[in-house]
Amino acid sequence: MQDQIRDVLATHGRMAVDPREVDEQADLYELGLTSHASVDVMLALEDAFDIEFPDEVLKKSTFESVHNIAQVIEGLVKAVA
């Protein structure tokens, strides 16, 4: 899952570093992820995992790290299953 998340970040995150090489706990905003880019990341993650981010997870912390994104997606995938 983390590889897919990192691929999405690499394509849509417009970050200053390669997200495939950052620690899973690294602060993505500190590494250049903008609020607007997080919208693209979210939409691309919805496509990649066939999920929809509900309003309650639309918060800064959701997209703060690869770890946080993975946790939220795991929860959404389980909810769909």
Added chain:
Amino acid sequence: MITLPGEVDGRRVRVGCDVADVEDVHNSLAAFGDRYLRKVFTTGEINDCQGRNRVHRLAARFAAKEAVIKAFAEPDMSFPWREIEVTRDGPLPLLRLSGTLAESAQRQGWLSSSLSLSHADCHAMAVVLVVCSPAVDEPTFTVNGGDAGAGAR
């Protein structure tokens, strides 16, 4: 050293600002089209943003949403973008909140707001000023070092 209070005449004041890259909005529209629009903007905003400067207007509204999020100053809150809407009263942009964000604004004591939008070729920006009810449980004036008369440094 002094810490100046975030209030005017006893009423707390919040300010939020943000800058959006117009090209980013253009790229999102190209990549995700209607899904991007529907995820971020209300139907009213989409209808307001037509014509030659469509992307610039959308970018300004995105900046307004982020400015409002900053004015809330609660990073762990959920921020559904569509619950923050820019409407118009003639030439003046107005802020309309709905759903959970309207409830949060009431909880924080938001009374009134003023919104300003602008854009150039490459960027759009927004500033929002919010006047809140007087604080009941927050310290309003902190002085360190006994030098309050010297002003902020």
